[in-house]
Amino acid sequence: ETGVTQSPTHLIKTRGQQVTLRCSSQSGHNTVSWYQQALGQGPQFIFQYYREEENGRGNFPPRFSGLQFPNYSSELNVNALELDDSALYLCASSSNKGNTEAFFGQGTRLTVV
Amino acid sequence: EDQVTQSPEALRLQEGESSSLNCSYTVSGLRGLFWYRQDPGKGPEFLFTLYSAGEEKEKERLKATLTKKESFLHITAPKPEDSATYLCAVLTAGVYNFNKFYFGSGTKLNVKP
Numbered sequence: 001e002t003g004v005t006q007s008p009t010h011l012i013k014t015r016g017q018q019v020t021l022r023c024s025s026q027s028g029h030n031t032v033s034w035y036q037q038a039l040g041q042g043p044q045f046i047f048q049y050y051r052e053e054e055n056g057r058g059n060f061p062p063r064f065s066g067l068q069f070p071n072y073s074s075e076l077n078v079n080a081l082e083l084d085d086s087a088l089y090l091c092a093s094s095s096n097k098g099n100t101e102a103f104f105g106q107g108t109r110l111t112v113v
Numbered sequence: 114e115d116q117v118t119q120s121p122e123a124l125r126l127q128e129g130e131s132s133s134l135n136c137s138y139t140v141s142g143l144r145g146l147f148w149y150r151q152d153p154g155k156g157p158e159f160l161f162t163l164y165s166a167g168e169e170k171e172k173e174r175l176k177a178t179l180t181k182k183e184s185f186l187h188i189t190a191p192k193p194e195d196s197a198t199y200l201c202a203v204l205t206a207g208v209y210n211f212n213k214f215y216f217g218s219g220t221k222l223n224v225k226p
Binding site for chain 2: 004033035040041042043044045048055056057058090092100101102103104105106107
């Protein structure tokens with residue numbers, strides 16, 4: 001098991017609602033990346049935070065936003081949820097921006113109905 | 114456009130039957146190529162990072178190699194416990210040195226006893 005924990009593990013939301021997902025990074029890691037993984041697909045990069053600043057972003061709309069806190073834990077916020085946002089959301093932490101030896105959490109399964 | 118393609122999509126092997134998985138990429142400014150293993154319902158597990166063409170890394174029955182256009186994950190004498198989805202990802206430096214990560218869709222490996 002990695003030291004990366006995500007909460008909650010499962011979540012059901014209604015279209016149009018907002019959701020906040022949380023990630024605690026592994027001890028000593030200052031970089032957190034978030035990914036969306038649809039069923040049967042590889043993870044898609046949402047964004048990366050390094051020492052509390054956004055350090056990279058994939059092709060996701062602005063309603064996907066994030067934060068990293070001084071203890072390097074992180075949040076992913078999604079506004080105005082759409083049915084297509086249903087997916088497994090993964091968080092990965094690493095000790096550097098290069099994501100070398102990134103460790104993933106178990107993910108949050110989000111279902112939008 | 115940056116792209117990562119994995120083949121085959123699925124692979125069935127008999128225990129002990131060696132084979133290779135392919136990850137081809139077309140990206141600008143490759144910073145690193147990563148291999149992960151993912152078991153159903155779990156987050157990806159880090160295997161290797163490769164940085165430059167000609168580099169090779171080994172771990173137990175797995176060996177990863179990198180060329181300028183593709184990477185191979187060689188599996189020697191696989192066992193049923195090697196059954197999983199194997200994911201390849203690349204790290205590139207985007208505009209303003211922002212990191213971008215691209216995952217392939219994965220190869221689902223099934224090793225029969």
